[in-house]
Amino acid sequence: MRYFQSLILYVSHGFDEDLNLSSMFVEDREIRERFAALHAPLTAQAAVAEANRCLNCFDAPCMVACPTHIDVPGFIRRIASDNLRGSARKILESNVLAGSCSRVCPVEVLCEGSCVMHRYDRPPIQIAQLQRHAMDFFHRSGEPLMLQPAAEIGLHVACIGSGPASLACAAELRRQGARVTVLERRALPGGLNTYGVADYKLSTAESLLEVELIRGMGVEFRLNTAVESSAQLAALEAEFDYIFLGVGLGAMQRLNIPGEEAHAIQRMHQTSGVLNALELIAAYKTGHITRLGGKIIVVGAGNTAVDAAVAAKRLGADSVTILYRRAETDVTAFDFEFAHARHEGIEFLWRRLPVAIRTSEDDRILLDTLAVRQGDDGLETVPGSELTLHCDTVIPAIGQSSLMEMLREFSGVVMQQGRVTIDPDTGETSNRKFYAGGDCTNGGREVVDAVADGKRAALGILKAHCAAKEAAHA
């Protein structure tokens, strides 16, 4: 079994009713120190001053740009008028994971990127920071979610996976009176919010707090519950009226080069070898890796590659190099992520491809690479350009594979290019009992996209449920 799947389980399964998530997870102090929040929160006075800068646009572009369409001027106005609870409520109405979104959203290409201030030669309103200010206030208050469930409507839905899409779907369904059960194969709920986001953006504890609030609405969680066989699936189909697939993507894609499998890190506390980016992030976020030394090579130049590279650096690596088969101008990470990597001292090796992994005489890792150039039919390696890199850990970060194997089990759920095909307006799959959203349908976007998907699917399910009820009455 891979290291990734053998992380210590904090609970055997399910929740003890008296136990909340914060007590299930103990933050590692060293990790918290090394991964201190990237941005300091706004002070109360600064928040009001910033809120007062907002022009309160009509049909605001920031609201339109946000996939969950948070009423940005509405919540900012409430901050300006010292109504933080109202502000948090306004935000939560649109986005139940607003706390994590305020920390992880690439706002430069969303709300803040759309702010009219850009055309006014002024810095955009710090929407994410203001949202965080309101959400932090709400979280500190200890109040349960203000979206309390409507009367039971006789609908029971299972959400498979407990990442942002499922959580948003579950919260919306529960709010409108459905019963919801979330099934999670891992020990802790939250999906990538808990296991996959750089800790200096969103800590595991912060993610779990949001899950706990949703659980407080009466959503049932079954942890350590993988759905792997058709028998399990048949049981679920019998138990639930609808099933929402929020399963995300599969494991990080492998480099598929000689020596990769042989050097895979298998045991806890072993750090020399091959450990993919998501495994590394999950391991340090759960306190299983607190130190990393030597020379680290990250393969890939997307946002996850940056997260892993920065993590390696903060965990104590002597040097971290990002190896990318294309040029700097082709980097797929967001500009601000790339800038952050540079700021943290990450080095780059452009236009190179790893071709083999070997063990050196001093028991370290040798990564054989070849230069890559643009050929007539796409990229091609350059003969005679061999370069062997001496290092300690190789971290592949070249994108997640789809969860094909598992999804094939769902009869009648059509997939295309590894993604579940859905009606974008409702999240309905080709099997009317199944709805889906998040990374498994969009191939991997942001938390806020998953929240929007999950919420839309919830509304789709509710609509279908009502239609079915009406049909039954007719």
Next chain:
Amino acid sequence: MPERVMTEPDLRVTNFAGGITSPNPFWLASAPPTNCGEQIMRAFDAGWGGAVWKTIGAPVTNVTSRYSSIDWMGQRMMGFNNIELISDRPIEVNLREITEVKKRYPAHAVIASLMVESTREAWHEIVARSEDAGADGLELNFGCPHGMSERGMGSAVGQVPEYAEMITAWVKEKARTPVLVKLTPNISDIRAVARAARRGGADGLSAINTINSITGIDLDTLIPRPNVDGKSSHGGYCGPAVKPIALNMAQQVMADADSALPLSGIGGIATWADAAEFILLGCGTVQVCTAAMHYGYRIVEEMSDGLSNWMRSKGFRTIEDFRGLSLNRVTEWKHLNLNYKIVAHIDEQKCIGCDLCHIACWDGAHQCIHLDRVSGPMDGHVELHATPASRESESRESITVTPVTRREREAAFGKHAVGHGPYPTPLARIPRVDETECVGCNLCSCVCPVENCITMVEVPTALPPETWEERTRGTACVAEPQIT
């Protein structure tokens, strides 16, 4: 036309109200900044031209706290309120210091603000003592709206024209220096008291004193501000918020033949521009308090400098060159030209797409600014257009995703992003004015955050000017009551 080379304008005030001179028109109003000689001398050093001494009278006992303020949009003290009484120092100390100040600053104006009980003897005595001390003029405090009024002084006098006239007359029996009467705005028509002061023989007026106010209530304790051991009392309101009220009252006084006297303008003055406006309505000097309490005496430096530069740019050499120039530009509504038409014009190059003009026009005006440049212009009936609410709900129902790939980001934010027309803002977000429906109310240009983006453009009507009075003259529907 201003000359190409012009000497620095002369800010001096000479012979104001029949004999007061000062190096510039900026005086400190009677208030805490003029509490004592030491302060006033520092103020003169900082550049103030004159000071009206904190009101002298039988010493009082004050309470704590005394002030409260209104903050607005993160700015402090947009409006300010006080319940402080007149000077709490002995009369003889104040008078001794007046002598000292005048000895050291003979060119500056030192005005004694006075308030005593309403007897002829008391007023005669304080007038004589103040003038003996060396005051350049007297300001009768008939305006203080709190505390003193309960004792039959301050605005209790200023709200009854007969009292004001009587006391002014008593003072004039004795006074050798110019006598200014400070007017209270807490009256239905400020001209009633201005006329009374004039009848009583006043040489000039000061206006306005503070406005009765309760600035607010602490929503934790439910106690209004300022809090004096669990209770509050109405105070006098001042600061930038009151300037429009003060300007109107200055105009009312100066435009009324029976009221008009040399006027020292007061009310929310914080900058040279504020001062220029009061002078344009006829004021010979201006008095400042709140701004000096907020930032200190040093603000006068910028006020002098700014006024001087503006005068220079306008070709005015002296204060008298522009004093009162705007007075005849204020008239009664019935004399305004009904055939003058302006419409809003939006500069598409400057528009940032906040669409505040659209929602303001739809909800607060006349429904003639539309967001239909992409869907196709549609003039006429409001019912033909999408309502603001339907537009917003359409946005909320739209599906948008994070642009994660370079191509998606380019499409959303790049130079050739979808929806962009020839202007910096996407065409769909640039509002369009239906000029046939636009009533020229100005609201859009008031709400537009971008300078000169929305301007009001005259549309020739080809009609001769006509006022309401002219239009209705000789008709049966004259509704104007005749005041005799």
